[in-house]
Structure formats: structure tokens, C-alpha cells
Amino acid sequence: MKPIPRVSGFRIASPLLSGVVWSIIWLAAGTLLLSLLLYGTAISEQEVVPWVFGIHGFASLCGGFVSARKSGRKGWSVGMTTGLFYAVAVLLTSFLANDVDWTVRIPMLIVLAALFGAIGGMFGVNTGASRRPMR
Template sequence: MSSFSRIFGLRNASPVASGLYWSGIWLALGALALSILLMGSSVNESNMLPWVFGVHGFSSLAGGFVSAKRSGHRGWYFGMANGFLYTLLLIMISFLATDAKWSVAVLMLFLITCLAGAFGGMLGVNASSHRR
């Protein structure tokens, strides 16, 4: 990873932005897995909501882990900030792309991603090699 950043000169200074990048990567992998599951099995689209919440929760957990590990302190804070911003980006994109409406599912998504991000942040700050 260090050789990649040296070659291209890319270095992200913000822990939350790093977490959001990793959340996006895990979201893309989860969406691909859910697409394959939907195509290759008898699961209906109407039964996919728990799976979708699981993918978003795991993506937020991974992003919270990375952001807290990069910061080295206040893991739950950076993890929850990652989950909150992750969900805001999702809602903005879904509103602009499909004119999505507010529902109970959006509030559940906020709750799941913020809690998963905070938990990932607690794990990430303990995995950090430098504590402040």
C-alpha cells in the first residue's frame, strides 16, 4: 500500500474519508454478491431487505474500523461519524437516482449503520498501533 501511495502520490489525511472509501468498496462487493444471489437462486426481490441491511451494516462496520484505526483515538466517534455520513450519501444518491421517499426503512438504516460503524470504530481503535 505504501508503494502505491508513493507511485501515484495519493494520501488521504482524513480518517473518516478513508472509512468512507472502504465502506464504498465493501458496498460494491456486497452489491455484487447480492446480485449473484438474486440471479442464481429463488430469492425474490421483496425478500432482500434483510440482506441489504446486512450489506450496509457490514460496509459501515468496515468503514468505521478503518477510520478509527487511522485516527487512533475516539473509535466510537469516528465509526459513528462514518456510519452517519455513509447513510447520508446513500440517501442522497437514492433520492437523486430514483426519487426515494422517507420511510421507516431509512430510519432503520440510519440506526444500523451508525451502530455498526460505532462498533467497528471500537474494534478499529483497539487494533490501532498508535494510540494518542
């Protein structure tokens, strides 16, 4: 029996790029949920900052997981690099779209993304069938 062919043959070869793409996908999902939370409850926009950092941390964790799983080795460093690239992409978008000023939140976001990306990378490298033996 022949397997069902893939709908799309598109596949991202780079573990780093696929991790950043999945981070952005999770960022979009978290932003949508946060906007529904703001719309449906009495939470003000000033009370949302911890939620925003939580969404960025979770997105970076997922991106680090995906990139390290795809890489198959050096999980924490691949995950941390993915988290740093994710933070740079978010900050670059923020600077270009809203002309965001430099505050203490920016280094906090960079550290949070790198830390959670590394944690995701540690979990992701130990999953999947593409694990390579250490040399």
C-alpha cells in the same frame, strides 16, 4: 536494501473520508455478491431486504473500523460519525437516483449505520501501530 516504492503516492489524510470510501468499496462488493445471489438462486427481490440491511451494516462496520484505526483515538465516536456520513451519502444517492419516498426503512438505515460504525470504531481504535496515548 531499499524498499520497493509505492505504485501510487495517493493517500487519503482524513480518517473520516477514508472510512466512507472503504464503506462504499464494501458496499459495492456486497451489492455485487447480492446480485449474483439473486441471479443464481430462486430468491425474489422482495426477500432481499434483510440482506440489503446486512450489507449496509457490514459496510458501515468496515468504514468505522478503518476510520478509527486511522484516527487512533475516540473510536466509537469516529466510527459513528463515519457511519452517519455513509448513511447520508447512500440516502442522498437514493433520493437523487430513484426519488425514494420517506419510509420507516430510512431511519432504520441511519440507526443501523451509526450503530455498526460505532462498533467498528471500537474495534478499529484498538488495532494498528498508530495508537496514541490518552492525555
